[in-house]
Amino acid sequence: MSERRPTLRERQRSETRRVIQAHAVRLFTDRGYDAVTVADVAKAADVSAMTVFRHFPTKEDLVLIDQPARLIAERVAASPATHPLVRRVGGALVDAATALTGRDGDEPAANERFLLDCLRLMVSTPALRARHLDSQYALQQAIVDALGDDTADPDTAFRAQAATGACLAAMHTALTRWAEDNGQTELPELIARALAASFGDDVVATGRRD
Template sequence: MRDEAPSLRERRRAETQRAIQSHAMRLFAERGYDATTVNEVAAAAGVSPMTVYRHFPTKEDLVLHGRYDPLIAARVAARPAGEPLVRRIGTALVEAARIAAEPPGRDLLLARLRLMIDTPALRARHLDSQYATQKAVADALLGDAPDPEAEFRTWVVASTCLAAMEVAITRWAQEDGVPDLPALVATALGAAFGDDFG
């Protein structure tokens, strides 16, 4: 992970993405996901449809796009190498949940999760994005030339941890973000792994 501050260009790109996504989420909430077009999102954000597609290649990306994979991978990589895999990955997921549930991103995350739960096309696409997260976690732990047995174990643990987190964030969204998200994630991981995570 880079230590230097983002450049002006990177900050402007991030601001444009946030603005487009914010307008998209508002329109999806008002009109419904299926009834809202990318052209309407572009008009609401004051940009061209091409600009929307440059930042979000598909309509689904307007909802599912987030920056959590690099955050999770960095947190996993920063954990002590001697820790058990469950502890390394699980603790990183709890930390990422803590960051994601903080304002101002909390409301956007909650809106995104609600849409994902209610929209079949988004649920299916979200499953695809889970693979990318698993890969980011595995890459952070394994490096360039992993041992096949270690790679297998890492993918199993990463997949199980992410499945537990998925159950926790779904419950959090269904309960309108009232429960403490990091605590829900920790509870889900404890249910999956028992004393190995507790």
């Protein structure tokens, strides 16, 4: 069965959301998160404040990105069920980072620069750090859910949560390093290195797609 294509209304909604968020992150980066209001974002995006809130219920939501969670969950669900949990989750993290940070030669792609700006804001802003932690808990649950029947009983669910939490901790270390060095090292490589340091080279190597 072919995948359903988004309707015109859905595409317009997605584009409006993208434009609002791009302006918000630019303003937050240039002026500081606390100095920018939702009204400032609405004016820059040429929409009403009500439109901003329709797409982003809170100011913090303007910096959060939900696309990585969907990509990671999809890749976990598609990974071989015979692989160890950390291999499935770790491979999905590397694959998703690769998809999100495509480069044009040696220069960071626009999407990669946007992700870097969002990450810096989350690291430097207390209110955003709290929301980032909430999003990590949500991502952990999304990954566990994507494992499906492999977490059907409490014991396997516990092991899945532990393995996923460890992988996400390694990814957080990689994200922090990525922000600190301004994206000079490619994110998938940093995540792979962090996973290797935590679980060994074999887990990372076989976690990637052939």
